[in-house]
Amino acid sequence: MKEKAKIKLGVSIGDLNGIGCEVILKTFEDSRMLDFCTPVIYASNKLISQQKSALGLNVNFHGIREASQAVDGKINIVNVWKETLQIEFGAATDEAGKYAIKSLRAAVSDLKSDTIDVLVTAPINKKNIQSDAFKFPGHTDFLAQELEGNSLMLMVAESLRVGLLTDHIAVKDVANAITPKLIREKVKTIEESLRMDFNVRRPKIAVLGINPHSGDNGTIGEEDDKILKPSIRELFDEGILVYGPYSADSFFGSNGYKNFDAILAAYHDQGLIPFKTLSFGKGVNYTAGLHKVRTSPDHGTAYEIAGKGVADSSSFKEAVFTGIQVFRNRMEHKELIKNPLQKQKPKKAS
Missing domain, CATH: 3.40.718.10 (Isopropylmalate Dehydrogenase)
Known part of the structure; x- marks a missing residue:
């Protein structure tokens, strides 16, 4: 070396x-x-x-x-x-x-x-x-x-790591862009990066919901129930410690993020606003998966x-x-x- x-x-x-x-x-x-x-x-x-x-x-x-x-x-x-x-x-x-x-x-x-x-x-x-x-x-x-490789935008500040399912796309296009294939690809990329790049032996990953309150059981959009939940369940059954979807509005304020090695946000501002608030200008943008x-x-x-x-x-x-x-x-x-x-x-x- x-x-x-x-x-x-x-x-x-x-x-x-x-x-x-x-x-x-x-x-x-x-x-x-x-x-x-x-x-x-x-x-x-x-x-x-x-x-x-x-x-x-x-x-x-x-x-x-x-x-x-x-x-x-x-x-x-x-x-x-x-x-x-x-x-x-x-x-x-x-x-x-x-x-x-x-x-x-x-x-x-x-x-x-x-x-x-x-x-x-x-x-x-x-x-x-x-x-x-x-x-x-x-x-x-x-x-x-x-x-x-399969690139993933991962914001890093010590033990806080926030990845994005979608990054530089318009908010109006987010829901249609998030597919079971994309979820599987991004979760596997972040899981591999945590092991290979950050020496986390058994990573725990949280996924944030697409809609407010993760859709409230379909009341505020069906994407969380029909796309996110089944994909997360399949990945968990394959042995990846991935959990969610979690309601994004309370996840960071309740310190829930501290229980995970990384958080996967549905879109750019959902992940970067809390990240930059918590990292106080000392955060790093890392391109995982390459x-x-x-x-x-x-x-x-x-x-x-x-x-x-x-x-x-x-x-x-x-x-x-x-x-x-x-x-x-x-x-x-x-x-x-x-x-x-x-x-x-x-x-x-x-």
């Missing part, structure tokens, strides 16, 4: 006009972070110099042509482009979206080839990234296409404070630590599968 200092942690730069560069540089401004990983940031020396100067940060970096040249103990910048870009803090420009995707594509290419071990993505603007060559609502959908490790902070571009030097890097730093830990857990898991402990045969009595 790789030594801690040898883990190459790739970073895509995100929206140039948001707080992405700021939280990245603030994270690695602390030299102790270089004891845990070798950061490889996909951008350009010129851009990082611009951001460093504008934000008044004291960060030294090492420019390289490709990630294979990364030096341990330094903040490495892969020069994905050479041109000088115009930074307009707080503005959702087409140029910022274009270069955010250039950074992301270069980082994902290296992740696929094992040139880097982990990918941490800084926030993007879901509108200005759109083009004829990139038509995805966000990172997760793009990564699901590029990397093997054959590679990707994390990101739990916040967006924060245009309203971009360029002011006041952005909190706590969530990005947690994303780095989570990515490193998941990578290590996966390596240990692979070793255990490859070299399981052999049961010793009892010695014969002499």
Whole structure:
């Protein structure tokens, strides 16, 4: 297994006009972070110099042509482009979206080839990234296409883990999108991730209802009774410790979530509103179910404070630590599968 200092942690730069560069540089401004990983940031020396100067940060970096040249103990910048870009803090420009995707594509290419071990993505603007060559609502959908596996958006803050049955779709489409096939796929993905990525030996999973009060026995919609309950029952009968559906309005307030290793919410806001309330800005967005490790902070571009030097890097730093830990857990898991402990045969009595 790789030594801690040898883990190459790739970073895509995100929206140039948001707080992405700021939280990245603030994270690695602390030299102790270089004891845990070798950061490889996909951008350009010129851009990082611009951001460093504008934000008044004291960060030294090492420019390289490709990630294979990364030096341990330094903040490495892969020069994905050479041109000088115009930074307009707080503005959702087409140029910022274009270069955010250039950074992301270069980082994902290296992740696929094992040139880097982990990918941490800084926030993007879901509108200005759109083009004829990139038509995805966000990172997760793009990564699901590029990397093997069944992706699942899993929000993590210590022992609190909230996954989503559906993520970036309109609320009006949620009920029709949730099918027995989708439920089975997402429950199995989160169960496997808990075992492989978080070292939970026998995961317990809660599923939240689709409708208020989980439908009140069909009074407020029939989806919970006709789709969720039978699917949960089948999975439980197969040996997966999955329970529900639980009424979402009281589940977190009553501390019921503390009895489970993960919660699977029916849709985006049902899961993320309580998660972000409880995690206090230190949560991490982890893409479970892929054959590679990707994390990101739990916040967006924060245009309203971009360029002011006041952005909190706590969530990005947690994303780095989570990515490193998941990578290590996966390596240990692979070793255990490859070299399981052999049961010793009892010695014969002499």
